[in-house]
Amino acid sequence: MEAFPRLSKGNGVPARDPKLHWVETVEANSKIRFRCWSPAIWEVWTHYSGRTQPCFENHDLCKGGHDESTLRWYGYVFGYHEHRRGPGFVQLTVGAARLWMAQIADGVSLRGMVFDIQRGASKKGPQLLNVVHYVHNSEEQMGKDCDPQLSLFRMWHVNHLGHALKLSLVSGPADIPEGLSDDGCLKTHTGALSSKEGKRASRGKSTSRKPNRKREPA
Ligand SMILES: [Zn+2]
Numbered sequence: 001m002e003a004f005p006r007l008s009k010g011n012g013v014p015a016r017d018p019k020l021h022w023v024e025t026v027e028a029n030s031k032i033r034f035r036c037w038s039p040a041i042w043e044v045w046t047h048y049s050g051r052t053q054p055c056f057e058n059h060d061l062c063k064g065g066h067d068e069s070t071l072r073w074y075g076y077v078f079g080y081h082e083h084r085r086g087p088g089f090v091q092l093t094v095g096a097a098r099l100w101m102a103q104i105a106d107g108v109s110l111r112g113m114v115f116d117i118q119r120g121a122s123k124k125g126p127q128l129l130n131v132v133h134y135v136h137n138s139e140e141q142m143g144k145d146c147d148p149q150l151s152l153f154r155m156w157h158v159n160h161l162g163h164a165l166k167l168s169l170v171s172g173p174a175d176i177p178e179g180l181s182d183d184g185c186l187k188t189h190t191g192a193l194s195s196k197e198g199k200r201a202s203r204g205k206s207t208s209r210k211p212n213r214k215r216e217p218a
Contacts, residue, residue, distance in 0.1 A: 019146065019147075019151070020150055020151050020154055021078070021088045021089055021146065021151045022081065022084060022086070022087075022088035022089070022151075023076070023088065023089045023090075023091060023148070023151050024081060024084075024088055024089065024090045024091065025091045026090065026091065026117050026118065026119050026127055027119065027123070028119050028120065028121055028122055028123045028125065029119070029120070030119060031116060031117070031118035032081065032082070032083055032090065032116070032117050032118070033083065033114065033115070033116050033132070034077075034079055034080070034081055034082065034090050034114070034115055034116075034117060035079045035082065035112075035113075035114045035142075036077045036078075036079040036110045036111060036112065036114070036115065037077075037078050037079040037080065037087075037111055037112075037142050037144065037145055038076075038077040038078045038079065038110060038145045038146075039110055039111045039145060039171070040109070040169045040171035040175075041075040041076065041077055041092065041097055041100075041110070041170035041171070042075065042076045042077065042078075042147070042148050042167055042168075042169070042170075043073065043074075043075055043167065043168040043169065043170050043175070044073075044074050044075070044076060044148065044152065044165055044166070045071055045072070045073060046071070046072045046073075046074060047062060047063070047064070047066075047067060047070040047071060047072070048070055048072045049064070052072070052156055053156065054152065054153070054156060054163075054165050055071060055165070055166050056163055056164065056166065057164045057165065057166045057167075058163075058164070061163055068186060069186070071186055072183075072184040072185055073177065073180055073184035074091055074092065074184060075091070075092035075093075075094075075096075075097045075170060076089045076090065076091055076092065076148040076152070077089065077090055077092070077110065078143075078145050078146040078148065079142075079143075080142075080143070087143055087146075089146075089148050089151055090117060092127065092129070093126070093127045093182060093183055093184055094176060094180045094181070094182050094183065094184045095126050095182030095183065096117060096126075096127040096128070096129040097129075097170065097176055098173065098176060098182070099128065099129045100115065100129050100131065101170075101172060101173040101176065102173070103130075103131045104131065104134065106172040106173065106174070107171050107172045108171075109136070109171075110171070111142065111145075112135065113131055113133060113134055113136075114131070114132050114133035115129055115130060115131045115132060116129070116130045116132055117129045117130075124183070126182055126183075147167075149164070149165050149167070152165065
């Protein structure tokens with residue numbers, strides 16, 4: 001029997017650099033309990049066309065150019081991975097972030113919350129997130145929040161020198177951009193919407209460009 005559920009293929013990072021941490025992507029058929037140390041979700045944009053590439057703050061750096069049709073949203077929080085018995089990040093889909101925000105008061109700190117996150121048998125299936133403890137731990141029992149950039153660059157095999165991800169902060173449902181499907185794609189590019197929904201989605205998209213609160217690296 002494995003000591004902890006099988007983790008993502010080859011994206012673990014060695015613990016030598018204190019800023020590099022495991023990024024848990026919650027594979028099919030796994031369930032993870034996680035103790036959140038981040039006060040809010042780190043919002044990260046990526047491009048996906050066969051493999052995930054970061055969307056940089058400077059779009060000139062986006063590999064193959066900044067293409068809105070391949071944009072994908074992910075959320076990350078740092079904390080304690082109870083199955084790995086150590087610190088790390090967990091990657092959240094839009095659907096999981098929405099589920100989380102629906103279970104808590106708007107704008108409340110996520111720091112100290114414990115949640116279960118799981119995915120069913122399908123690799124692309126939805127993530128389910130369930131808060132199991134809302135009460136904050138005492139500060140001594142928690143580590144500091146951590147900026148996910150270095151760990152993500154490592155996971156994506158990207159040379160990060162001088163590059164900055166497009167990062168924002170999510171601490172309530174209003175901070176999650178509108179017009180996204182639960183797996184993080186812009187609905188206007190899936191072609192699956194009615195014209196009414198499509199209009200709403202494109203409005204949402206433009207409001208999502210409003211500068212979210214910027215976040216200082218931890
Ligand atoms: Zn981009």
